[in-house]
Amino acid sequence: MEVTIKEEARVEIKIWNYVFGYAKIAAVKCAIELGIADVIENYGSPMPLSELATALRCDPSRLHRIMRLMVHDQIFKQEPINQHTVGFSSTPLSRCLIKGGEKSMAAFILLMSGPTCLAPWHSLSARVLETGNNISPFEVANGKDIWSYAEANPDFSELFNNAMGCKARLTVQATIEGCPEVFDGVENLVDIGGGNATALSILVKAFPWIRGINFDLPHVVAVAPKSDSIENVGGDMFMSIPNADAAFLMVSTFFPFIIWSYTINPYINCKLQTVLHDWDDEECVKILKKCREAIPEDKGKVIIVEAVLEEDKEVDEVGVVGLMLDTAMMAITNKGKERTLKEWSYVLRQSGFTRFNVKPIRAVQSVIEAYP
Secondary structure, X not given: OOOOHHHHHHXXXXXXXXXXXXXXXXXXXXXXXXXXXXXXXXXXXXXXXXXXXXXXXXXXXXXXXXXXXXXXXXXXXXXXXXXXXXXXXXXXXXXXXXXXXXXXXXXXXXXHHOXXXXXXXXXXXXXXXXXXXXXXXXXXXXXXXXXXXXXXXXXXXXXXXXXXXXXXXXXXXXHHHHOHHHHOOOOEEEEEOOOOOHHHHHHHHHOOOOEEEEEEOHHHHOOOOOOOOEEEEEOOOOOOOOOOXXXXXXOOXXXXXXXXXXXXXXXXXXXXXXXXXHOOHHHHHHHHHXXXXXXXXXXXXXXXXXXXXXXXXXXXXXXXXXXXXXXXXXXXXXXXXXEEHHHHHHHHHHOOOOEEEEXXXXXXXXXXXXXX
16 A cells, blocks of 8 residues: 555654654653742732742743643643734643642642653563563562562652542542442442552542541541541451441552451441552452452442553554553563453453443543442
8 A cells, every 4th residue: 555645744743742752741741840840820810920930949941841741732832912922821630740739630640740650661572571470560670569668668658649549539530420320329438558548539529418437547546537427447357447437448548458358347338449450450350359259149249440442443542542551561560461352251250240331521540330
């Protein structure tokens, strides 16, 4: 098949985008570190480059070059102030870069664009070539798996926790908006491995009839915020967990707490899983069997909030993010992966579930409800 000049030009442009693909994330990381989004948002109107440079104590010409790239990528908006001056304004995208903002992804971006999480990508080809070896590229690059590394490096651990927190806020909100019926009839909700109760706080605010139980290791809940609607309970999940109408498990804290939280109390009616992508099929089946044992045959269900990859049709922008997330799991974890609908069906059937449904939400993840 003959390739036209137009197609050749398109291929060449795409290749150059791969060559300098890192420039975009580097500019965004720079913006977060400097606090550009915070300053522009607080300014309240289009902010001239000169004032922005003064506020940030930056070199104006270099700052202009960074802003020019981000304006082109629609992270910030450039607007005229008068005949001779233009200013920079916030956008919905730039508000995701505000530190501590309601929809901020700043901590997650800093985690994934930092040297610790970037280094593993250089070993991805070796990972693909390996057979029978489950050492992750992260461990190759950093000398420890991600859990051990975080335990030994408090600064990384804090960044990791903050990143999981901002991710949890967005995913929980998307679940509430997309599938509020999940929480119908739930009067008592225990968040297993709830950490600082980020996810649970959002849930009890959205569903004020719910009494929340934030359950985690004693030293974790000891420093969790106190609330009239949330009870902080410390304990060992391998021994017991508090009784409740429903159990909620969310990536809102450091993963070892989540891993620790896999022994299920048989009095729980509903289990919300979000970390099955950390495990291979065999381990997933073991976890799901434990979940099935924990719920009643007549009205119990397992709710899974995970990505469902599209394989049989052309993927959209959200689907592409899922594919990239799957590749990231290969780079950073030992056995983690995202699953297609067929792969979800396999692990659920092997675990003894008779039926399930998938509900898309406004996120990379979907809500899967599985029934005994």
